[in-house]
Amino acid sequence: MRVLIVSHAHPAFSIGGAEVASHALFRALAAMPGVEAHYLARTGHPVARHAAGPLMSLRQGPREVFAHLDGYDHEWLSTRQLEDLDGPIADWLRDLAPDVVHVHHLIGYGAELLALLRRVLPQAVICVTFHEYLPICLNHGQMVKTQRNRLCHSASPAECSACKPAWTPEQVARRERFLKDHLALADRYVSPSRFLADRFVAWGLPRDRFAVIENGLADSPAAAPRPLPKGGRRARFGFFGQVTEFKGLQVVLDAIARVPDAVWGEDAALAVFGGNLEHQPEAFRTRFEALLQAAGRRARFHGAYRPEELPRLMAQVDWVVMPSIWWENSPVVIQEAFHHRRPVICSDIGGMAEKVRDRVDGLHFRTGSAEDLADRLAEALTDRALWPRLSAGCPVPPGAADCAAAHLDLYAGALRARGGAVAPRPARRRRVSPGLSGAGHAAAPHRPARRPGDRAGRPA
Template sequence: MTRIVIVSHSHPNLRYGGGEVAAYRQFQHLLSLGEDAYFVGSTIGPEDSDKFFGRSQQVLSFSPRDFCLQGRGMDSFTMDQPRIADEDWLVEFLLAFRADVYHFHHFWNIGAGTIRRLRAALPKARFICTLHELTAICANHGQMVKRSGELCYSSSEVACAACLARPPVDFVLRRARMLEMLEGFDQLLSPSEFLRLRFEDWGVAPGRIAVIENGLDHADAATAETPQELMRKSGRFAFFGQATPTKGLDVLIRAAALIEAQVPESEVPLDIEIHGVDKAGFARLWPDLELPDCVRFRGRYRPQDCVDIMRGYGWIIIPSVWWENSPVVIQEARAAGTPMIASDIGGMAEKTAGWGIQFRTGDAAALAAAILSVHGDAELLAEHKARITPPLDLAGFQAEWERVCTPAAERDLKKERDLKKVG
């Protein structure tokens, strides 16, 4: 049986982000199929390590197949472990699995050097990498947002040097090193066309990256809603995410303030609810930003409850101010049958095309106008809901993964075994 190790930069038991959630769902689905699968995640850095690890502890075990390593933080420029001893230990840990397939979701907290050494030690294993964002291209945390806050549309040695105050030659060497690391993978994956095109423009050879949307299992769509239910939901908006500057929550709050200041009360009350963030967390980032009366914070939620919670709203708002690739919140909204109001860049624009409404990124007035254009309009809400198609489920993801990532001879052998089981 093929042994598969799924490696992620983080562990969703400790932090809930799109990349690690996609990786963990893949792992759980492989287990449900009876595959010989393992999961290796990491803490993000010293802060999380201090919370969950003892002084000399290097790994947590959630089950005999599910591990979380103590991440010690990484330099986003070099993309390597801070100490060679940490890299040595990590290489030994991953090597001990002797897996046939290593599927990396990201390489933050793992390290470029770790991957190179593991690749050299296991030349017959298949190495796969899902590119969840732009870290290989951009040394500013992979966000392609300039230190000034402006969006960056393409990288160059001179522009990157001006942004990060390093000599241009450093970026020439970094690009060559990142491309060399990516060339060591047998297959590169991207959940969006947007990200694939960015990497090809940067230097990855066309055809090296296959686009497969992250898998998300979901229940059947809810039953038909009455006109009264649609009218009530047409005034209910929600944000699902984390309290980080790039998620654009401040843009949403400013938009809500503009609406309250300019628009008289409506027969359909305006409610904007914030999930995943509490009021204190918001205040730490934006202490001087006053909260409008229509905004309420709901705090953390269980990931498995997200789709059901979303079904109670008319619109989900994703106001991120950076190049999101394939946010899990968009898949969850599709599974819930709830349309979105989204920033008009990156994977957000790609993934909401045809069934969502888009507004100029970072523009609170444009977001306010988008909210007002649908508020209280039950007919428009029903039209957008009817355009939504469900996201790719995990069985569909696995079928695509096997088609793209498995050599033809191995696929044929697996089909033969499956037919014998059926017989």
């Protein structure tokens, strides 16, 4: 079976849960007998584009290819680089001829990629993994209201227009139809959490196409518990992830300032490991830096980290704090914490509440409440029996091989449903194609809605 994994970024250049999960799946599939795995990652500025075209290797590894795509409309999840999709990328896909194309994110590629795949590879199985709620939500896919960051429980043209006044209800409805028509071209949808799958089903995607498959972790040794001095406490807290407003760092920095000095003591500390602060809005950066300064010795910001550094960093902490103010899906950080047997203190909503069992392998606190989080931190610092019990309760997360095996079962079932089978393959040769709009290519089952201004004859 030849499988192409498509990611919106490569973890060598962008450290995020989706990038790490997609690349771990690629590597695990590549190690399985009978599977030929390939990886296509989108890149863009500041990486320079090759003069010869959008495809390049960037010397990452065998069967790892990059597509340089910068012309992307984030709100529509749509691309303006139709010529690149229609030309060099289409030719490469025909030449590769995968049995399965598994898309992790439409970011950078646009929904038009799904139309391209269906028309260029009419017999291939197309899978889409959702990592957040971007097709549903115009507010960065977070399903959080723009007014005071209130949680959003459902989407509709009227609700979304009220949240994003620049969009009329009619425009929201057109965007919804545009995305649903393209997503309908996929054979299967994958969600790492039931919570996220339920949100997309409520939005209108068919439940029978969904599979819930937990992301698998790449093999790595678990960090030993942090050595303690005689009489020492489990008093080191760690945050791992992107530094954005929705990750709730403002909540945890506020919370640690609320813990009484007598409880916090001289040995407690919060370590913040995360990147992308420089890309955040100025108002958030200003507030984050002010809260960090106010925390003084209680908190230290270490900046971005590489995936291979995580075991060493996890060895420095006792607890992992996940204070996100949005629903989340299935944060890889939770699995990484469980792998290293670090209990998780998290917000009590969405994928976090689904993955972390309160008082079994972690603690829940009321979302967005610095006061409630401060109480949980104080409990962690004062109840010495709590950490050993919760650490022992941490489940063993699935490994990358387990995840790959579950995906192979999904792919095989989808191939059978399409009436296809994986046939012996002749040697591949480079083919020159007239392009997506040329004659001789199979048509899509139906023509997805086009955005206003799209040209005829292009993937819509």
